Amino acid sequence: MKVAVIGGGINGVMTAWAFARHGDSVDLFEKGRLMSATSRSSTKMLHGGLRYLEHGHFGLVREALQERSWWIRQAPQLASPLELLIPIYRNGERAKWLVGAGIRLYDLLATGSGFPRGRWYGADEVVERFPHLKRDQLLGAYGYWDACMDDYQLGLWAAERARESGARLHERTTVLKIDPATGEVSTDGPIACYDRIVNVAGPWAEKLLARSGVTSAYRLDLIRGSHVVVPGKREQGCVLQVSGEKRILFVLPLGDKTLLGTTEVSQADPDHCAPSDEEINYLIANYNRCFFEVIARQDIISSFAGIRPIVASKTDFSAASRESVIERQGRLINVFGGKWTTSRSLAEAVVTKSQH
Ligand SMILES: Cc1cc2nc3c(=O)[nH]c(=O)nc-3n(C[C@H](O)[C@H](O)[C@H](O)COP(=O)(O)OP(=O)(O)OC[C@H]3O[C@@H](n4cnc5c(N)ncnc54)[C@H](O)[C@@H]3O)c2cc1C
Incomplete structure (x- = not known):
């Protein structure tokens, strides 16, 4: 053919x-x-997508959790497992039990993928790993495993x-x-x-x-996601819960630097895709809300954006989340x-x- x-x-x-x-x-x-x-503008994660569990996309998460292992087996020089911590605060966006249940389900769906299981870290252990994380009301963090790559x-x-x-x-x-x-x-x-x-x-x-x-x-909704690269080498990733939203923000190792992302902004035309000032300010503000070593605009080394085509059925609106x-x-x-x-x-x- x-x-x-x-x-x-x-x-x-x-x-x-x-x-x-x-x-x-x-x-x-x-x-x-x-x-x-x-x-080449992704968050550079080979992941199941812990957040998709909240929407009940278990099949998709399971498939992705298995696929990440395939990439690591094929090209270990370009993809490797990464532990991410989700700090849990008293009165945070999601209750401790909910995040814990999500991690357990994630591990269950990842059965056979060869990744370590998630675990709970006390507040002292969390601060040891992320010394600049704000401690006020911090209960601890759930750690879970995904993978990062050079996309x-x-x-x-x-x-x-x-x-x-x-x-x-x-x-x-x-x-x-x-x-x-x-x-x-x-x-x-x-x-x-x-x-x-x-x-x-x-x-x-x-x-x-x-x-x-x-x-x-089908019809596509184009949603831009932006990232910034800032100084600071990290050994682990961190998932911040955005205050007042269901969104999360990744703080990830990127060589000897740190990657922050991402945003969700509607974009009419796929050409000329770049982070806006508002998105950069949003990323910085949410990082600074959780960390003592604040980031200023001039600390940003680089930024980039990509567009996610979200599929919507013209006849069946429930298909929008596929x-x-x-x-x-x-x-x-x-x-x-x-x-x-x-x-x-x-x-x-x-x-x-x-x-x-
Ligand atoms: C902000 C953001 C973060 C993401 N993070 C992750 C993540 O961490 N992990 C993950 O698994 N997924 C992630 N994704 C999703 C993932 O990046 C995409 O699903 C994937 O990159 C889509 O690849 P693609 O080949 O479909 O599209 P693209 O990479 O956009 O490729 C389409 C190509 O088609 C070419 N093209 C267009 N029109 C024509 C034409 N007429 N003739 C010839 N060529 C044409 C374009 O130049 C382009 O190179 C993320 C997406 C976004 C937007």
Whole structure:
């Protein structure tokens, strides 16, 4: 089968690799450079997503918890387990028992993944690990395990595996139009016909369909998430509960620096994605609310933003919370949403969906 994959983020790269392993002839088209958009602007966690448990997404969490181990086994030089602490304060956003129950469920869903189990740390132990954490009303912290990665390098590693399996990866090639009926793919270079076209253009997936006159049963809400990099080497991660919101904030090791993220802001156009002043102030304010060694604007080393395409069904509003959707329309397969962590299993599902 001849397959065109549109988009060179992690979902496109993993899809190209999966089809190539399956013995198909694959062309991947990326308008810029591989791994240059959302997939290198993530929080850099290979994780199940503890927060998704609150929404009852147990299947998704279980899948992601197993997938993170796959990445670590494949590329231990670029992905490693990381312990994260969730400080619990008296009268905090979530009660101690609730966080504890969440960690126990997380561990249960991770059974067989080879990760250590979560545990409770008393306030003294927490402050030993995070000496600048504010102690007032601190009860202690739950520690749990996930993994961190170099999203850019790990994606390039996967692209190399795709190439070795025979996929042709065309960078700086924009797909202008697609035709689900004939399989025609028009690029700013040549036009060719394919048995299957996989639209994995991430936040741009809807734009490509609109340009091609193709309608989908799904609609995307584009939500920007921003991060800042600040000085300070950390051995562990910390999850802060944002006051007055259900949101959380990650404080993570990033080499010899610290990564803070993220935000959730609606964005109309996927191009020109950058953190706003308000988002940077929000990240700093929430960090400073919990730590003594305050961060000032001038301490910020760098910042970046990515766009999460959140899938909503045009007909079924309950589908809005789904993490990813694979939609088949003739020769076209649209992939909407998804997580970095689950890109391998998503790619396998796309190959399966393309078979009949
Ligand atoms: C702020 C934030 C934090 C996140 N953190 C995590 C995390 O810690 N862990 C996790 O598992 N997931 C995380 N995610 C989710 C994860 O980053 C995404 O699910 C994943 O990167 C999406 O990859 P993608 O390949 O679908 O999209 P992208 O990486 O955006 O790739 C799409 C590609 O398509 C290309 N393209 C678009 N249109 C065309 C065209 N017409 N022709 C050719 N090429 C085209 C673009 O240039 C782009 O490179 C996060 C997401 C965000 C926004």
